[in-house]
């Protein structure tokens with residue numbers, strides 16, 4: 032199972048699309064590693080400095096409809112090779128969300144007001160998140176602050192995360 | 206309780222319900238192209254699972270970058286080609302016979318009412334025009350589709366959009382779908398199937414219906430669906446005539462997948478197009494839509510007519526009608542890419558290619574081309590393209606480029622004037 036705890040990258044924008052996550056011109060790459068330097072290369076977001084801000088981060092917290100656009104699984108892969116295995120958002124585009132769990136990664140939705148609150152309290156601070164998959168709790172920490180937020184994922188998604196993805200699961204079952 | 210189209214299709218393809226509302230369904234077809242499939246193939250090989258569930262239900266095409274532009278894209282093509290050969294996938298379309306996936310597969314009669322289709326491509330929703338459930342998936346879902354012929358989805362919830370009113374002259378399916386996306390927003394149909402119905406859809410040909418369904422994903426929709434009627438039967442007749450004694454019998458059969466009158470919808474929306482004007486996008490999101498006349502000062506450097514949205518023969522005929530006898534502006538690079546060899550040939554036989562060339566357009570082979578900025582027609586920074594494609598994301602056609610989505614008529618008119626312009630077909634419509 033992958034690691035779902037670590038430093039948080041805040042992206043304060045809705046509708047971040049797959050072309051922004053990884054531009055189409057890199058889809059000719061057949062290895063995941065080659066995608067690493069290009070994650071979020073075309074993202075236009077005030078104050079976001081691609082290389083520096085991604086470095087060392089393990090989790091993205093963002094707004095609504097993250098991952099809309101193309102079906103490219105290169106989007107989760109570009110995250111994965113940068114050490115980011117989890118995105119927390121108000122909502123996701125369907126294909127992106129499914130791709131994340133199919134790869135054994137997590138795409139977790141929290142209510143808009145919780146996301147708002149997290150942005151208000153933690154955005155701009157060096158924030159660390161701990162994921163407790165047994166209790167379904169996130170623990171956010173920054174500057175001595177600590178807050179908890181409950182989450183839920185379906186049993187099916189949980190079994191994909193545990194099995195390490197959909198291929199092994201499906202091949203043994205169907 | 207009655208069922209929607211997608212519910213009927215799901216129930217007739219049920220395999221498993223592993224948890225909650227997740228349904229695993231069997232697939233009638235798995236479509237493949239050379240960008241998202243090679244990674245799936247490589248992964249299957251590395252897992253020692255280099256198998257396919259049924260070679261006759263897998264259809265593959267090299268379309269995104271063709272001819273190959275460099276060693277990497279050549280390798281992507283090679284991986285797909287070798288794989289198709291070793292698994293006896295007979296419906297594999299390589300250069301000379303290839304075209305944009307969502308144009309060539311319907312043209313070959315591969316999609317029928319009631320079918321389930323997946324592809325590693327978000328615009329797979331196009332095939333819902335045939336009353337199929339067709340959805341874009343990632344490479345892992347594609348991999349499992351190839352291996353086992355199944356895919357998992359949430360049990361579908363549907364938005365019904367009733368398109369009413371008579372389509373004004375010079376206004377097309379592209380304007381209709383852009384106006385719908387403008388209304389729903391890029392997130393408005395996420396995790397939902399959209400049924401497009403109503404008199405305006407009944408009056409559309411299959412090509413216009415494909416344009417509608419093609420862009421369902423731009424509102425987040427899983428699939429766009431149109432109901433089967435005699436238009437559907439006529440389009441498919443050459444492929445199904447051995448199966449049904451008459452067209453009416455085929456329709457009887459297909460009609461089973463139309464929704465029940467008491468089907469339950471997440472939402473039902475009435476969309477009146479009787480006053481709709483030609484529209485165009487203005488930003489980096491497909492829901493940023495304005496009437497063409499409000500964008501008229503926008504200069505364009507390139508005009509692109511093609512893609513799975515608007516590269517079919519009907520689209521080329523409309524653009525040619527606008528271009529006939531005109532030259533495109535000296536400041537514009539015009540590129541037309543007929544979506545399939547059949548479209549190319551028809552356009553040639555009908556004199557349409559000559560009209561494009563006389564006007565000053567470059568005619569390319571069938572390919573995705575400029576649509577995703579991977580091969581011919583990439584924009585330089587700061588450049589603007591008037592395009593009949595379906596996505597205007599930042600960087601889509603080249604870093605720092607701006608894409609305005611519009612109908613083939615508007616694109617052709619904009620090529621002539623050098624800035625975004627309503628076509629003469631629309632003005633003619635107003636005078637009527």
Ligand code: SF4
Nearest residue numbers: 328512513573576577
């Ligand atoms: S034409 Fe464009 S949108 Fe359609 S399949 Fe090709 S790249 Fe995708």
